[in-house]
Amino acid sequence: MRDNKSVIRTSKASTFLLKSRTQNMIRALYKLNMALPLLLLCSSLNAQPESAMLDIFRESIYQIVVNENETGNKSALGSGFQVSPEGLIVTNYHVVSGYVFEPEQRWLQYVDSEGRSGELELVDFDVINDLALLRADGLGSDYFEISQALYRKGDRIFAMGNPHDYGMLVVDGAYNGIAENSHIQKILFSGSLNSGMSGGPAVDAGGNIVGVNVATAGSQLSFLVPADKIMALLADENRPSSTEEYMAHAGQQIKNFQLGYYEGLLGAAWPDQPLGEHAHVVGELASDLSCWGSDNQNRPNSDDIRILELFCNNGNHTYLQGRFNTNQLHYSFYYYQTETLTSKQFHDAVGEQSFLPDNQAPERYVTNFECQQNYVDIDQQEDQASGFRQAGLCFRAYKEFPGLYDVLYYLFQGEDTRALVSHFTLSAVTKDIALDFTEKFMGVARWN
Amino acid sequence: MELAVEVFEQGHHRSFVVRSSKSKFRIGRGWNNEVIVRDPLVDAEHLEIYTDESGFIRVRDLQTENGTRIGRKPMPQDVEVPFGQPVRIGHSNIVIHQGNEPVPAAEPTPQFEPVIERMQQPVIAIGALILAMLVALLSGQFSPDIGVESDGRVGRAMFFGLGLIFWAAIWGVIARLLRHEMAFWGHLTLSSVICSFILIADLLIDWMSFNLLSLALARYGYSVLFAVALLGWMFIGLDMSTRLKPLRRAAISAGITGMIVLVMFVFPVGGRNEPDHSLPPMVNLTQPPERLVAADISVEEFLERSSGIFDRLDQEVVESLAEAD
Numbered sequence: 091m092r093d094n095k096s097v098i099r100t101s102k103a104s105t106f107l108l109k110s111r112t113q114n115m116i117r118a119l120y121k122l123n124m125a126l127p128l129l130l131l132c133s134s135l136n137a138q139p140e141s142a143m144l145d146i147f148r149e150s151i152y153q154i155v156v157n158e159n160e161t162g163n164k165s166a167l168g169s170g171f172q173v174s175p176e177g178l179i180v181t182n183y184h185v186v187s188g189y190v191f192e193p194e195q196r197w198l199q200y201v202d203s204e205g206r207s208g209e210l211e212l213v214d215f216d217v218i219n220d221l222a223l224l225r226a227d228g229l230g231s232d233y234f235e236i237s238q239a240l241y242r243k244g245d246r247i248f249a250m251g252n253p254h255d256y257g258m259l260v261v262d263g264a265y266n267g268i269a270e271n272s273h274i275q276k277i278l279f280s281g282s283l284n285s286g287m288s289g290g291p292a293v294d295a296g297g298n299i300v301g302v303n304v305a306t307a308g309s310q311l312s313f314l315v316p317a318d319k320i321m322a323l324l325a326d327e328n329r330p331s332s333t334e335e336y337m338a339h340a341g342q343q344i345k346n347f348q349l350g351y352y353e354g355l356l357g358a359a360w361p362d363q364p365l366g367e368h369a370h371v372v373g374e375l376a377s378d379l380s381c382w383g384s385d386n387q388n389r390p391n392s393d394d395i396r397i398l399e400l401f402c403n404n405g406n407h408t409y410l411q412g413r414f415n416t417n418q419l420h421y422s423f424y425y426y427q428t429e430t431l432t433s434k435q436f437h438d439a440v441g442e443q444s445f446l447p448d449n450q451a452p453e454r455y456v457t458n459f460e461c462q463q464n465y466v467d468i469d470q471q472e473d474q475a476s477g478f479r480q481a482g483l484c485f486r487a488y489k490e491f492p493g494l495y496d497v498l499y500y501l502f503q504g505e506d507t508r509a510l511v512s513h514f515t516l517s518a519v520t521k522d523i524a525l526d527f528t529e530k531f532m533g534v535a536r537w538n
Numbered sequence: 539m540e541l542a543v544e545v546f547e548q549g550h551h552r553s554f555v556v557r558s559s560k561s562k563f564r565i566g567r568g569w570n571n572e573v574i575v576r577d578p579l580v581d582a583e584h585l586e587i588y589t590d591e592s593g594f595i596r597v598r599d600l601q602t603e604n605g606t607r608i609g610r611k612p613m614p615q616d617v618e619v620p621f622g623q624p625v626r627i628g629h630s631n632i633v634i635h636q637g638n639e640p641v642p643a644a645e646p647t648p649q650f651e652p653v654i655e656r657m658q659q660p661v662i663a664i665g666a667l668i669l670a671m672l673v674a675l676l677s678g679q680f681s682p683d684i685g686v687e688s689d690g691r692v693g694r695a696m697f698f699g700l701g702l703i704f705w706a707a708i709w710g711v712i713a714r715l716l717r718h719e720m721a722f723w724g725h726l727t728l729s730s731v732i733c734s735f736i737l738i739a740d741l742l743i744d745w746m747s748f749n750l751l752s753l754a755l756a757r758y759g760y761s762v763l764f765a766v767a768l769l770g771w772m773f774i775g776l777d778m779s780t781r782l783k784p785l786r787r788a789a790i791s792a793g794i795t796g797m798i799v800l801v802m803f804v805f806p807v808g809g810r811n812e813p814d815h816s817l818p819p820m821v822n823l824t825q826p827p828e829r830l831v832a833a834d835i836s837v838e839e840f841l842e843r844s845s846g847i848f849d850r851l852d853q854e855v856v857e858s859l860a861e862a863d
Contacts, residue, residue, distance in 0.1 A: 457851050460850060460851060461847075462843050462844040462846075462847060466836070466837055467837070481840055483844040485848065487852060487854065487855050488855075489858055489859065495848070495851065521845065521848050525841050525845055529837065529841055532837055
């Protein structure tokens, strides 16, 4: 669905793009020409004539098409590139996700620069790092080398793709290191990728693979999957042997990733920080989490209730298919206080809050939430007769990934004119992680 | 001597005149009377009018449940009545004229119970409505949500006023059907006043931090208002059954009111329900009143109970997969 939309958008703007793309291409190739003599001087390895390298680029980059069996229409489009003489092609998982989820209803196809096409076979995929490995027979023997080199910030790299029938598209930009806001490693690339370039290669001046085009992060900023993830995928020994194993394979990858991530998170000591006069809440848990705060006191028309807010989430975001994504972690705190309202008015106002899970999951992939709601004695204090501490813990299960659940938690505690609402959502965690995280969270965030 | 009996039938708010030259005739709800009054509070045979030996007009109450009144006083069983003096039976009035005189009233001039008569005046009804809306506005019963500006409150008070008018209109129609003397304006006054009282009481209770009514309001919404309003009606307005003694009548109306209140509490309108175990992905915070019925549990027990959800979910997944196959 999303891919269809972007296809429509690009074709509408195609007349405009045609010009700028050609210009871009000429400019990029010109810059490439400038860079190559320098490179030829510096490195004796990989020294290839300039025209031959461009030929390799052109001939080893493919358009990856996902077709519907029934209608014969394209349902997704992306780029891919050859990484071995045997016809192994790397692309993004999200390009072929429609096929992974419904292999019996779709088929994969490549189109090369000359317009030749053929059927592709899905060999392996990595949902966490957004990579897929495909194979086709009868491809040329040219392929990209995967770079083992270390790059420095500012090193020039070129992202390529073959989104439509305009030939190869080149975007130049700089390597900007590994993005720090996520536990999932991604290279920051200061160049703007185009939607159809997903799955295309990003190479250094020597033509070696630095990473795989994966996503944009705003204007002139994009993400690449690091080259070592391709190496790991090529070396993977647990390849799914049939289409029936795709879901189990994806589920196992998510589970392994989450176990590793939460082991670190639950093992660490959690920082607590004050919020308002009477609450202690969880601060930034790890370096990949970012927190924001707000205070409504400065806004107009907000004099009845003061709201202090702390909002944290991590950058983990795993796209699975369509409107189905997972792996997010988010927690937030709201401290309410009033000087003017009566207790009843105050509770009426703050009690109308509602919470949603962070990740989207259609009904066919998850169950409904089931909740446990109770008055919970957080501090084991007898003297808080006027206060109240209502907690709710909700889970929903993944139908395709047994043993993984989404978690939604809230705790509402307070007195006559003050209240604290604590809330978190976890996506795709095991039972143990869900309960351990909740217990630890309830221990740190408190009212006093 | 011919007599003309003018009847003000209050349920219909109209008058008619019956002329008779008999020396003795009966007034009542039944068909065999000379003068038939369609008023549920009038007995089948209610009143007898006759001329005594000396030629005076006398009225005899036929031992009725609701009695007969002259002016505001209950009438003794048998009394002499001057011409032109209204005699009240049920919610209706009769006036006896001399048969050869022209009857003065072409238009009905209803003579209600003094309180009801005052409540029926449109000016008073509108005044009461405005009062109720002001109280609603000021009491903050339509409470300031986070982000709701003062315009929203005014709008809600207006909506509340419309609700009262609608409510009064319904009762106006019912009163018409039951031939009760209290019509639309009277009910508008009554509902406005009752709601004002409830809102003020709620506010006082709220200020005193004793939340029994506010608890009920928070939990059952405006069904509480309507339940209390209904209770008021049962005692003030609809004293329908004329065959029962006042005490029994009160007991029965209290019983009916109780049933209605019960139904309203079982199916609350606009109130909040118990937490639902199969919630959609949106979780609403319930109100503090739940505390009264639920005891606190420890964190360990909370987690223990929560972990029971996993088994149910796993079962659901197994079932949905089996269904898909």
